[in-house]
Amino acid sequence: MNFSKNLKNLGTETAFTVSAEAAAWSDLGNKIYPFHLGDMNLQTPKTIRQATTKYMNQGKNGYCASEGLINLRKELAFDVGTKRNVKYNYKNIIIQPGGKPTIWKFIASIINKGDEVLYPNPGYPIYESQIRYQGGVPVPYGYIETKDGFAIDIEQLKSAITPKTKALVYNNYQNPTGASSSKEEMLFISNLCIENNLWVLSDDAYFEIRYTNDLPLSIVNVPGMKERTVILYTFSKRFAMTGWRIGASIGPENIMEKIAKFNINDESCTNHFIQCALAESLGNIGEEADDILSKLKSRRDLCLDILNSIGGVSVAKPESTFYLFVNVDKLMMKKNFDDIEKFRIESLRRTGVSFCTRNHFGSSEDEKLSNYIRLAYSGISKNEIREGLSLFKDWIEN
Ligand SMILES: Cc1ncc(COP(=O)(O)O)c(C=O)c1O
Numbered sequence: 001m002n003f004s005k006n007l008k009n010l011g012t013e014t015a016f017t018v019s020a021e022a023a024a025w026s027d028l029g030n031k032i033y034p035f036h037l038g039d040m041n042l043q044t045p046k047t048i049r050q051a052t053t054k055y056m057n058q059g060k061n062g063y064c065a066s067e068g069l070i071n072l073r074k075e076l077a078f079d080v081g082t083k084r085n086v087k088y089n090y091k092n093i094i095i096q097p098g099g100k101p102t103i104w105k106f107i108a109s110i111i112n113k114g115d116e117v118l119y120p121n122p123g124y125p126i127y128e129s130q131i132r133y134q135g136g137v138p139v140p141y142g143y144i145e146t147k148d149g150f151a152i153d154i155e156q157l158k159s160a161i162t163p164k165t166k167a168l169v170y171n172n173y174q175n176p177t178g179a180s181s182s183k184e185e186m187l188f189i190s191n192l193c194i195e196n197n198l199w200v201l202s203d204d205a206y207f208e209i210r211y212t213n214d215l216p217l218s219i220v221n222v223p224g225m226k227e228r229t230v231i232l233y234t235f236s237k238r239f240a241m242t243g244w245r246i247g248a249s250i251g252p253e254n255i256m257e258k259i260a261k262f263n264i265n266d267e268s269c270t271n272h273f274i275q276c277a278l279a280e281s282l283g284n285i286g287e288e289a290d291d292i293l294s295k296l297k298s299r300r301d302l303c304l305d306i307l308n309s310i311g312g313v314s315v316a317k318p319e320s321t322f323y324l325f326v327n328v329d330k331l332m333m334k335k336n337f338d339d340i341e342k343f344r345i346e347s348l349r350r351t352g353v354s355f356c357t358r359n360h361f362g363s364s365e366d367e368k369l370s371n372y373i374r375l376a377y378s379g380i381s382k383n384e385i386r387e388g389l390s391l392f393k394d395w396i397e398n
Contacts, residue, residue, distance in 0.1 A: 011129030014360045018344075022354040032348075033388025035355040035375040038175065038322065042240040042295060042378075045288030051277035060273040066263040067256075068095025068248070068270060071279035079282055080233060080250055083208070084218035086226055091253050094260050095270045099205050099234025099247040102259075104130045105266075106201045106230050106249065107167075109258040111136040115166035118157065121362035122176055122325075122369060124203065127169045128362055139165070140362060143177050143369065149316040150179035150325065154188055161192065167199040168192075170219060173206035176361050176374040177325045178318025180210075183217060190222040199255075200229040206321040208238040208289075211297045214319075227252050230259075235278065237322075237378075239285065240292055246274055296322050299377040299385060306389040307375075310396055322378040325358075329371045331396050340371050351391040 018036045026032040043049075067073070073090035081088040096102055103126050111117065113135040119127040121140035131138040141157040143150040170189060172181045181189070193200055202219050210216060220226040234247035249259045263269070300317075303324055307313050312330030328343065337343040340357045348354050358364050358372040377385060 006133065009129075009132040011125055011132065013125050015125075015356050018354065018356050018360065021345075022348065025348055025352075025354075031352045033351070033353045033384055033391075034379055035353060035377065035388070037379060038237075038376045039242050039379045040237070040240045041380065042292050044240050044244070045281070045285045045292075047281045047285050047288060048239060048241070048277055051280050052274055055273040055276035058273075060276050062272060064269045064272040064275065066269045067260045068093065069272075069275045069279055072275045072282075073248075075279050075282045076233070076248055076250070080231070083216065084221050086218075086220050088250060092250055092256060094249045094256050094263065095275060096247045096249055096263070097245040097267055097270045099203075099232050099236060100126060101266070102230065102232040102247065102249040103127060103201070103203075104134070105259045105262040106199075106232075106255075107131055107134050107136065108262060109255055110199050111166055114164065116162060116164045117167045117169065118160055118165060118198075119169040120152075120171055120174065122358055122364075122372075123169075123171060123362055124175050124205075125360070125362060127201075136166070137164070143174075143179055145327065145369070147316065149318055150174070150177040152179070152181070152185055152189070154185065157189070158192060161196055165196060165198060167201065169201045169203065171203040171205070172217065172219065173204075173210065173320035175206065175321055176323050176356070176358075178321045178323050180318070180320050181217060186217050186219055187222060190219060190225050193228060194224045198228065200225065201232060202229050203232045205232060205234050205237055207233075209293065209296065209322060210320040211293070211300065212319045230255060238289055238292070244271075244274055246270055246278065296378060299380070299382055300324070302382055302385050303375060303377050303389065306386070306393060310393045312396075322376055324375045324377070326373050326375060327371060328373055332371055334396065340373070344373065347392060347395070351388065351395045353388045353392045 022032050073093040076093050077088040077090050107130050116137045116139045117131045118139050118141055128138045139160050141160055142153045144153050220229050230251035233250050236242045307315050315324055315326050332343050344357050356374045358369055364370045
């Protein structure tokens with residue numbers, strides 16, 4: 001018996017392999033400092049947990065509408081619209097089991113074989129996987145490191161557009177670089193999309209993981225963009241709900257109808273009692289969510305203090321996400337490594353500090369950013385950050 005030939009086009013998230021390796025090393029009795037996965041070791045707000053138990057006990061355990069509960073869709077339309085200063089109604093919202101499903105459903109709704117889709121590289125690996133698997137042509141665009149962090153290589157992005165380009169994936173507040181677009185960058189990208197009549201997938205997974213009081217920038221707020229953009233929304237990061245699996249696709253009604261049809265074909269509906277709980281809680285969990293944010297912020301600052309005290313390391317302070325993307329060129333040179341993968345494994349063995357590298361975020365044909373590691377501080381306590389990064393520093397310096 002044979003499997004589908006098309007499976008060769010399906011990619012994966014190799015960060016999970018790093019996780020498995022770290023777990024195997026830990027099973028042998030070694031101490032691990034987990035900086036590899038963007039998972040969280042913080043509790044979901046109590047308000048959500050209590051409401052969920054209540055609705056589970058009230059019998060909200062059957063199927064519900066495949067588009068999601070109208071109450072939750074209304075709450076989310078208000079919340080997401082207010083935070084982006086645009087108007088959405090419940091028909092613009094289709095509830096999903098997480099943020100990830102929006103990626104394949106968006107691509108399946110818009111592309112035909114051979115259509116090109118621009119996507120960030122380094123970036124979340126599922127974009128490339130889904131574009132290729134569904135018969136599209138993934139076309140990467142990169143980032144440039146500046147003294148303030150990372151910026152999209154807009155010259156490269158511009159030159160990557162062809163008559164076959166159908167869509168652009170845009171992940172402002174970006175994984176893995178922590179990049180935030182300036183207003184100019186966002187306007188430039190918007191104009192490019194309007195001039196070339198492109199669809200846009202705006203991956204907003206980290207839209208609310210921001211550590212400044214500045215108003216967030218959203219591409220749907222730029223005139224002409226809301227009608228061509230689908231937002232990937234997720235509860236996973238803002239409310240420490242990665243394992244609950246709930247999010248939404250948000251966009252123009254015409255494409256939401258297509259996405260809703262995929263829901264019927266795929267999962268029928270998203271968890272009923274969790275939707276009831278979120279519809280009830282969404283308006284009053286701001287404080288608990290801010291508490292999560294302030295814990296993440298103090299972890300970020302601690303990581304930066306220790307990392308920037310290592311000779312040869314200089315990391316700018318990202319104002320969003322819970323990732324640090326660190327150039328380790330000088331560290332590799334000091335320790336005589338010419339291969340980032342070997343450097344990663346040796347760090348795990350010598351210090352227990354486990355992280356992903358640039359190679360886990362798309363193929364690194366663009367050598368500018370090849371020797372980078374990504375440290376996620378969402379799943380590790382401050383004590384462990386202090387201990388782990390101090391061991392890492394000692395290993396590098398001695
Ligand atoms: C950029 C980005 N988009 C989407 C997702 C998927 O989110 P979810 O776990 O809610 O499916 C992640 C998860 O890490 C992510 O980093």
